[in-house]
Amino acid sequence: MPIPVVRSVHVHPVKALRGFSPAEAEVEPWGLAGDRRWTVVDTVGKVVTQRQHARLALAAAELLPDGGVRLSGPGREPLTVEVPRPSAAGGTVTVDVFGTKVEAVPADPSADAWFRAYLGGDVRLVHMDDPARRRPVDPDYALPGETVSFADGYPLLVTTTSSLDALNSLIAQGDHADEGPLPMNRFRPNVVVDGTAPWAEDGWRRLSIGDVVFRVARNCGRCVVTTTDQGTGERGKEPLRTLARHRKDGSRLIFGQNLVPEQRGIIRVGDPVKILD
Secondary structure (H helix, E strand, O other): OOOOEEEEEOEOOEOOOEOEOOOEEEEEOOEEOOOOOEEEEOOOOEEEOOOOOHHHHHOEEEEOOOOOEEEEEOOEEEEEEOOOOHHHHOOOEEEEEOOEEEEEEEOOHHHHHHHHHHHOOOOEEEEOOOOOOOOEOOHHHOOOOOEOOOOOOOOEEEEEHHHHHHHHHHHHOOOOHHHOOOOHHHHOOOEEEEOOOOOHHHHOOEEEEOOEEEEEEEEEEOOHHHHEOOOOOOEOOOOHHHHHHHOEEOOEEEEEEEEEEOOOEEEEOOOEEEEOO
């Protein structure tokens, strides 16, 4: 087998929106710099994702140098949103991230108006100001003091092209073959790796990307977001039908591995990926 290498790096500044693919990214303890530091919430503070609004897939967030974002989406004029300060925003609000209570800072009201018009519902945009202390990683899979942004549960998600190829081969043999082959963006990873055997990541426990070392926390359970075409917002049946037949861990349908960084550093497209354990 060739030495595995990083094929692509992905940062999603606003949770559930389209992100961008830089040639390199800084690894912070809670994830890639700028990744999922913003999220949309509903009237009671629950995080809103493509699970509820597939249309979020069509909106994009460009990360600005100061941490702000420039929003764009079909039928809406682009909007620049600056990083809010707790003192100017009247303090923080409590956000419910899949049952975990997290303090976040409300964005400027213009951002709320933008998302309300785009989604047709009463929502608002919030920012995680201090990821070092706002949201701990699930203690069942973390060390004391480890934290995460508004990502689903862990700082980074890694996937492999060989496993996607294997999955697409299985989809082609199933009863929704017309939906395949699926692109990797269905899984919204942070790092995509080339040069492994299919499903090799199931056995990884610790790895390095370039000079940065990561611990594998657990495999990634997949949800309805993976059935959403990221270019059209339309939903299908795959890959969940095929994952349910071939890739289950208990009741969870799995694809990819969740990572926790052991140090800060820079990862780059083309970096070697070494399996340490």
